[in-house]
Amino acid sequence: MNRTIVIAEAGVNHDGSLDVAFRLVDAAKAAGADYVKFQTFKAEKLVSKSAQKAEYQLKNLTSGDNSQYSMLKKLELSEADHYQLLDYCQERDIRFLSTGFDTESLEFLASLGVTLCKVPSGEITNLPYLRKAASLFKDIIISTGMAELSEVRDAVQVFVEAGISTDSITVLHCNTEYPTPMQDVNLKAMLQLREELGVNTGYSDHTLGIEVPIAAVALGAVVIEKHFTLDKNAEGPDHKASLDPKELKSMIESIRNIEVALSGSGVKSPSNSERKNIANARKSIHLKGPVKKGRILSEEDLIMLRPGDGISPFDMDRIIGKVVKSDLPELHKLAWTDLI
Numbered sequence: 211m212n213r214t215i216v217i218a219e220a221g222v223n224h225d226g227s228l229d230v231a232f233r234l235v236d237a238a239k240a241a242g243a244d245y246v247k248f249q250t251f252k253a254e255k256l257v258s259k260s261a262q263k264a265e266y267q268l269k270n271l272t273s274g275d276n277s278q279y280s281m282l283k284k285l286e287l288s289e290a291d292h293y294q295l296l297d298y299c300q301e302r303d304i305r306f307l308s309t310g311f312d313t314e315s316l317e318f319l320a321s322l323g324v325t326l327c328k329v330p331s332g333e334i335t336n337l338p339y340l341r342k343a344a345s346l347f348k349d350i351i352i353s354t355g356m357a358e359l360s361e362v363r364d365a366v367q368v369f370v371e372a373g374i375s376t377d378s379i380t381v382l383h384c385n386t387e388y389p390t391p392m393q394d395v396n397l398k399a400m401l402q403l404r405e406e407l408g409v410n411t412g413y414s415d416h417t418l419g420i421e422v423p424i425a426a427v428a429l430g431a432v433v434i435e436k437h438f439t440l441d442k443n444a445e446g447p448d449h450k451a452s453l454d455p456k457e458l459k460s461m462i463e464s465i466r467n468i469e470v471a472l473s474g475s476g477v478k479s480p481s482n483s484e485r486k487n488i489a490n491a492r493k494s495i496h497l498k499g500p501v502k503k504g505r506i507l508s509e510e511d512l513i514m515l516r517p518g519d520g521i522s523p524f525d526m527d528r529i530i531g532k533v534v535k536s537d538l539p540e541l542h543k544l545a546w547t548d549l550i
Contacts, residue, residue, distance in 0.1 A: 492518025
């Protein structure tokens with residue numbers, strides 16, 4: 211049975227608090243996630259001080275100015291925080307992951323022993339960043355929000371040219387709007403990415419609710435990434451488009467159920483659990499009324515009734531024209547031994 215990797219995206223939903231970050235680790239573990247993922251950046255390496263917040267960030271943050279820099283500065287995790295989070299994840303037996311948003315952050319994550327690089331959508335056209343990632347990590351996950359297929363192909367090629375096998379590259383279909391409108395999900399694009407690029411594919415979800423990631427697993431996603439938070443009403447850029455811990459757990463449980471449902475042989479035949487119900491649910495050929503010995507049976511003599519442990523109604527044409535050996539009562543379940 212193929213197991214989908216579930217990345218619980220804590221992101222910046224710790225709001226700059228290490229204690230909240232620890233609680234997010236606990237929630238991801240309790241929900242059954244494979245990874246809990248944070249974000250590694252220095253605001254001054256990520257954004258200019260003149261850059262303004264995105265539209266969704268302005269909607270979700272009712273206090274402060276319009277500066278993206280000041281917002282991100284409050285959401286940084288220090289290097290010491292990273293060490294503590296890494297240790298805490300090891301104690302809780304859940305894998306630590308973080309997205310680095312600049313080359314120095316990538317180098318720092320590699321120094322922590324992180325071997326998987328998650329490329330965020332915004333860096334998919336950042337050639338120096340991609341080359342640095344290719345030089346530091348052996349496994350790559352690429353989010354593709356806002357990207358054309360040609361841009362995704364170019365990014366993948368950077369890693370292939372660096373010697374990374376396509377088996378070690380996973381491309382996530384993604385839409386970078388928070389939350390993503392259902393009409394913009396375009397989930398079948400995940401299938402195009404797999405077919406065109408020859409890599410593993412998955413889905414990074416920003417819709418409200420849990421149904422789209424579950425559908426992605428049914429379509430063959432090998433990785434699902436989803437934001438979660440301890441409090442959807444907290445003051446921060448991503449809380450409102452995130453799952454709460456209960457929803458995260460429900461999503462992961464549903465994904466695991468879908469995996470089991472997809473694990474069958476692919477051959478249409480009765481399952482072991484339903485075989486016992488065949489006789490109760492199907493019908494057999496019975497006599498509509500009493501018949502005398504020697505009667506030649508016609509369709510008017512027959513009625514199809516449960517149980518289905520006698521002659522199948524599908525054999526009705528073989529019954530018509532047969533001669534009854536002896537007198538038989540009304541609603542008698544026919545057997546081949548009744549006929550000549």
